[in-house]
Amino acid sequence: MGLGDKISNAAEDAKGKVKDAVGGATDNTSMQAEGKADQGKASAKQTGEDVKDAFNDKNDDNHA
Numbered sequence: 001m002g003l004g005d006k007i008s009n010a011a012e013d014a015k016g017k018v019k020d021a022v023g024g025a026t027d028n029t030s031m032q033a034e035g036k037a038d039q040g041k042a043s044a045k046q047t048g049e050d051v052k053d054a055f056n057d058k059n060d061d062n063h064a
Contacts (some may be wrong), residue, residue: 005049013042 016038023032 005045008044009046009049012045013039016040016042 005041006026016035019035019038021035038054
């Protein structure tokens with residue numbers, strides 16, 4: 001996974017955590033839900049990138 005993808009996923013996760021916290025502190029359930037959704041998207045993207053990395057590492061090992 002590229003560094004840009006890692007930064008993007010971390011930023012999306014951080015944005016989601018902030019929305020979740022602000023929504024919780026202000027009783028704004030809509031914002032809190034948005035934050036949780038952002039965190040979920042970031043996590044899913046990270047998992048997909050981890051799978052690609054594992055596959056690429058496995059292929060690199062087989063070609064060595």
